[in-house]
Amino acid sequence: MITYNDLVNDIKSLGIKEGDTLFLRVSYKAIGKIEAGPKAFIDALLNVIGKEGTIILTAFPKTYNQLLRFFYKGKISSANNLMKPITGVMPIFALKYPSAMVSKKLLFPFVVIGKHAKYLTENHTNEKDGYWLLREATEKFNSKCLRIGGESLTGTTHLALTEMLRKYDYYQTRSFYGLYIKENDKISWQIKNNTTFCIKGFKKMYDQLIYPNVGKKEGKVGNGYAIVTEMKETLAKEREILFRNPIEILCEDSDCAICRTSFTFSDSTKGKYLINQLFRLKLGNIKFILLYILYGRKIQ
Numbered sequence: 001m002i003t004y005n006d007l008v009n010d011i012k013s014l015g016i017k018e019g020d021t022l023f024l025r026v027s028y029k030a031i032g033k034i035e036a037g038p039k040a041f042i043d044a045l046l047n048v049i050g051k052e053g054t055i056i057l058t059a060f061p062k063t064y065n066q067l068l069r070f071f072y073k074g075k076i077s078s079a080n081n082l083m084k085p086i087t088g089v090m091p092i093f094a095l096k097y098p099s100a101m102v103s104k105k106l107l108f109p110f111v112v113i114g115k116h117a118k119y120l121t122e123n124h125t126n127e128k129d130g131y132w133l134l135r136e137a138t139e140k141f142n143s144k145c146l147r148i149g150g151e152s153l154t155g156t157t158h159l160a161l162t163e164m165l166r167k168y169d170y171y172q173t174r175s176f177y178g179l180y181i182k183e184n185d186k187i188s189w190q191i192k193n194n195t196t197f198c199i200k201g202f203k204k205m206y207d208q209l210i211y212p213n214v215g216k217k218e219g220k221v222g223n224g225y226a227i228v229t230e231m232k233e234t235l236a237k238e239r240e241i242l243f244r245n246p247i248e249i250l251c252e253d254s255d256c257a258i259c260r261t262s263f264t265f266s267d268s269t270k271g272k273y274l275i276n277q278l279f280r281l282k283l284g285n286i287k288f289i290l291l292y293i294l295y296g297r298k299i300q
């Protein structure tokens with residue numbers, strides 16, 4: 001069993017210290033069984049970073065295809081009744097802290113605890129991009145990404161990808177996904193407007209170009225592999241890579257609809273991809289591509 005003290009020691013040995021602003025990507029499963037449950041991990045972290053520190057977690061709810069929204073009229077997220085996050089168990093526990101604050105942008109909520117919680121969440125309004133909060137934490141508060149287990153994400157890739165699309169006037173086509181949101185006693189259907197990337201493509205870019213070329217502190221928290229990176233540095237590196245060659249974000253899988261067709265710089269066309277998938281009777285992919293050929297929207 002992993003104890004609270006084990007966690008404090010593990011966190012300190014990663015170079016995390018008082019006053020740090022941390023974006024967390026933490027798999028509870030990867031850490032292993034903690035004596036006092038997931039809350040002990042957050043307690044340990046808050047203890048190490050102290051009153052001047054801040055932790056940020058994604059608390060994204062499940063969203064639904066726009067065409068099927070009629071079936072999800074009962075699923076309404078509001079500030080008082082937030083839809084359960086699908087981003088793991090840690091945000092669920094973080095939300096229980098009395099001092100936890102949530103983005104005003106309820107379609108794209110982050111839960112934040114600590115010194116910068118009020119500033120970050122109150123200014124993350126509907127007009128801002130989904131990942132605005134992470135950009136602000138990166139640029140203003142020098143945030144670090146603490147990842148334990150899970151996929152090798154940096155927290156900054158969406159920012160670099162969006163910048164690259166806007167810089168070259170590229171865009172992505174994707175289906176409409178959204179959720180009913182209640183604000184000021186009014187319920188409205190809101191659509192996500194963020195770009196997305198394929199995890200396989202990202203992993204290739206990360207392993208070859210990011211991981212070897214950025215500063216990092218690696219270790220273990222409980223049984224889980226842990227890595228701390230400076231988000232300013234990963235953002236600069238991802239910018240450099242993607243500005244130089246946008247296709248670095250694409251995977252090599254011929255069945256991947258995101259990489260093969262969704263970007264203006266993708267290497268196939270939607271028609272070609274569709275025919276290929278029809279021949280091979282890949283029904284899931286056919287449904288996916290038809291939805292976004294017929295109902296896709298262009299986003300940057």
Ligand SMILES: [Zn+2]
Pocket residue numbers: 198199200201250251252253256257258259260
């Ligand atoms: Zn892909």
